[in-house]
Amino acid sequence: MRRACLVMLVLTLSGCYLDPYAPAPKxxxxxxxxxxxxxxxxxxxxxxxxxxxxxxxxxEVDRQEWLRGYAKGQQRICDPDFLKVQGSAGKSFPQSCEKLPDTEALRATWQTATDAGIKASRLN
Known part of the structure; x- marks a missing residue:
């Protein structure tokens, strides 16, 4: 009986074996x-x-679709109100906003919010 339990335990545990060299599922x-x-x-x-x-x-990169999504995400993250929230939370200026025509104004908005966030955290 003891031998049968041991055999069952070994068979059960061997069924859980994961081959570390198996390719990851796509x-x-x-x-x-x-x-x-x-x-x-x-x-x-x-x-x-x-x-x-x-x-x-x-x-199989679909660059056009990626660029469309990137542009929409860029509109959202580079919105001045969103950058104020990011700056006051201590987040860094997003690189996705670096190539926009109004980058300097966006960076100034973010920097003002960052400075205000730092000042508020010092007062607490």
Whole structure:
């Protein structure tokens, strides 16, 4: 009886074995619009197709969709009101806002909010 229990235990545990060299399962196709939105909202700069393929683990980059999503995310994160919140929270100025025509004004808005946030934290 004891031997049968031991055999059952070994068989049960061996069924849970995971081969560390097995390839990772491939996820579904990348939503390039969402990937662009996420990259802009993370403050990432515009990337090359090679970098996008590597970061998102998908060799079939749809650059146009990624750029559309990036532009929408950039509109959101580079909004002056959003930058005020980011600055007062101590977040860094997003790189996704660096190439816009009004970058200096946006950076000034962010810097003012950052300074006010630092001052408020010192008073507390």
């Amino acid at each position: 996820p579904g196709p990348t939503d390039w619009y969402q990937a662009g939105w996420d990259d802009a909202m993370a403050g990432d700069p515009i990337r090359s197709d090679l970098v996008l393929a590597h970061v998102h683990n998908d060799d």
